[in-house]
Structure formats: structure tokens, C-alpha cells
Amino acid sequence: MYQDVNEGKYPHLIVQPEQFFAFKGHLPRLANLLQGHSFRERVKRLFVDEAHNIATSGLPRDGQEAFRPAWAKLNEVRLRLPKAISVQALSATIPNHILDIVDKHLLLSPEHRIISLSINRPNIMYANHLLVGGINNYKNLDCIIPADLHPPIRLPKLLIVHDDKAEVSRVATYLNNRLPPALQCLDIVKHYHSDMSQQYLDTVFDDFSDPDGKTLILCATSGAGTVCDFQH
Amino acid sequence: MISNIDNLLNTIDQQGLDVPFIDGVIQYGICASVPETFQRGGRAGRGDPNNDAFFLTMFEPWVLKTDPKHVNAPTTGSTKALVKKKRFTKEERTDVAAIRLCQEYGYPDRESCIRNFFALYFGDESSTSKFI
Numbered sequence: 001m002y003q004d005v006n007e008g009k010y011p012h013l014i015v016q017p018e019q020f021f022a023f024k025g026h027l028p029r030l031a032n033l034l035q036g037h038s039f040r041e042r043v044k045r046l047f048v049d050e051a052h053n054i055a056t057s058g059l060p061r062d063g064q065e066a067f068r069p070a071w072a073k074l075n076e077v078r079l080r081l082p083k084a085i086s087v088q089a090l091s092a093t094i095p096n097h098i099l100d101i102v103d104k105h106l107l108l109s110p111e112h113r114i115i116s117l118s119i120n121r122p123n124i125m126y127a128n129h130l131l132v133g134g135i136n137n138y139k140n141l142d143c144i145i146p147a148d149l150h151p152p153i154r155l156p157k158l159l160i161v162h163d164d165k166a167e168v169s170r171v172a173t174y175l176n177n178r179l180p181p182a183l184q185c186l187d188i189v190k191h192y193h194s195d196m197s198q199q200y201l202d203t204v205f206d207d208f209s210d211p212d213g214k215t216l217i218l219c220a221t222s223g224a225g226t227v228c229d230f231q232h
Numbered sequence: 233m234i235s236n237i238d239n240l241l242n243t244i245d246q247q248g249l250d251v252p253f254i255d256g257v258i259q260y261g262i263c264a265s266v267p268e269t270f271q272r273g274g275r276a277g278r279g280d281p282n283n284d285a286f287f288l289t290m291f292e293p294w295v296l297k298t299d300p301k302h303v304n305a306p307t308t309g310s311t312k313a314l315v316k317k318k319r320f321t322k323e324e325r326t327d328v329a330a331i332r333l334c335q336e337y338g339y340p341d342r343e344s345c346i347r348n349f350f351a352l353y354f355g356d357e358s359s360t361s362k363f364i
Contacts, residue, residue: 052267092274093267096355118361119270119354123277125286126346128338135261135292144258156255161272163261163322171260209251211279222272 002029008042017058017070020077034080043081048074048106051089055101075105087112092119135167138174144217145178155188160219165193172219192220252279255286262291264322266329266353291334294323300335303328329353 005013019030033039048054058072066072078087087109089102103112131140141160146153162168172191176184190204207213257276263269269289277285303326337344351361 056267093270093354095267095353098267099355116356116358118351118358119356120347120350120361121274121277121281122360123281123284124273125284126273126338126350127286127288128334128346129288129290130296131261131290131292133293140290141258141260157253158256158258159251159254159275160258160260161263167260211253222268 006033006039017074021070045086048089051102052091052094052098054105055098078107138171155216158217161222165195165221168193168219168221187214189217190215192218257287259289262295262334264326295331295334298331300328300331
């Protein structure tokens, strides 16, 4: 396949930053191709999706090492490619100070244009609320499931995001216990975090993604949403 | 290493979840940075732009007691690293803009409108981004 890639059989290549750099002394095949003049000359455009990652994943933060340092080395890739290629950086969440980092990092031409749409979607309402009595007082969530739940009250489809896996399970149990006994075994409230098996995560995720699914309230760590083909 | 893998998983996923028809997202406990906060809220109300949805951040009492002048965490994306330390408490990791968002915004007036906060933070100057 890489022979075909080298010869330009595929007009688009979708790749990860890590594929450009040596890993434990081994050079990935894409990095290898990039060493060849003919392949480099074939590249006409470079698109960097989720470009804020250059700063947010590529640079060290809070005294911890960068999660994915390859993101902050994309400038090396840019430098190896022909100077005249078009470069586009895309992001849905890029504050100005990160835009500056991305701009400098990708060596964007001084004539580059910024095209931006409003980030605030008109159908979303925001609110902030104090957790009365602290984060362990789950009564703060009682409003989700009314004490006298009965038809035709429809429960909203909710995603509750937590920092802590143990808290995910406790809150899911707490909310499930608020349902009338007959509804407690219907998978209406589910917990979702990376300690659960892949099979469980897939089942819950598929059901939650289905507009007619059983699960209405998903308690998850910030890792929710796993299209998680990630081995660990 | 484990915690790095978890972090990686988390970062990937924040941008990955695209479930349609979520009526609301509740962030239980303050989120450590504004971009993360915004990404999470962005999971709500997908599928049909005519369906209204909400994003509610429920924050801990310590947030109100924190003096933003004394927050040490660097703003997201800044290259300033904190001193080497194994593990940071949530209070130490949360950046100043995220704290201000909970302390000063979310009251029913123009000055503290959360939409305005996001518009300002992300440098969004379009007419549809503001107070409605």
C-alpha cells in the first residue's frame, strides 16, 4: 500500500502527527516516505484539523509532560514540505493566544486569512450553578428525576460529565435509585468510564447514540464518547 | 504512564463525541479550562438546530472562595510550566479564566452573560455570538 501512497495513487492522506516522527528508534512508514524528494513534491496542501492541539496537547502543561508532543513538532513537517504549499488550520475552539501559537508554529504566510463562524450556537443555553453542600451532595442532581415521575413526564436525554470514575458509578446508582422501582432495571441511567470493558462501552454508547435508545442519562468521565479503538 | 494514557484518551474523546439529540450536558464540578468547558457544552443540541438544549456547569464551593489573583495554573496553551510536581489538586490545575467564568458569569444580565464570555474569550466578533 505504501508503494501506492508514494506514487500518489491516493489524492488524500488522513494521518496522525505521530506518524511523522521516530518512535522508539523506529521510523514510521509515512516519515520514511517524507524523506523522499518525489513524495514531498507531490504534496500540495496541508490541513491541520483540531489545530489547537498544537498548543493544548503538544506543549507541556501544569508541570506535566505534553500528552502528544508530536503535535508541537508539526513545524518540522511544514519545513520539510515545499514552501509554496497551501496550509489550512481548523478548529472549533481556538482562543486568540492559541491562534498566535498555531500561526507561528505552522509558519503561516503573513497574508493568511481567518474565516470564522460564531462559536455560540443559537440553540444552546448556558448556565452556571453552585453545588450546594459540595460535590459529594448528589441531591444537587435531584431536579433531573422528579420524585413523582409518572407519564407523560418525559425525561430529557442528558450527558453528565465527571472528573472521577468512582463518582461516575456513585452518581449513576444514586440517580437510578430515584426512579420508580419498576423503571430501575430498564437501563435508563448508565455509567460510562474507561475501566469498563470495551464490550460494555460499545453497547452503552450505541444505545445512547440511538435516538430511540433506552439510555437517557449517561454519567461519564470526560473520556466519554469513546469511539475508543484505543488499546491500553 | 497510565495517567498519561488516560489523559490522551480524554483529550481525543472530547472532540469525538457526536451523539445527536442530547437535551442537556451537565458538567459536574468545574472544568479546568475554558476550551474544555466549551467543548463539553458543544456536545449538547446536535442533530437538529431547532432543538433547544442546555449546558449547565455545577461548580464546587471552593471556586467562589478562590481569589483569581492567586491562581497559579497557567492559562491553557501558555508555555509557562509549573514547578515539577507529581500530582496537582484540582484547585491547582484550574485556570483563572475557568474560575472567573463561574464566579462572575451566569447571572441574568448583559454584563455577566456566558455567551458574551465565550465570544470574548475566543475572539468571536460575529453579531450572532452575543447576548440574545
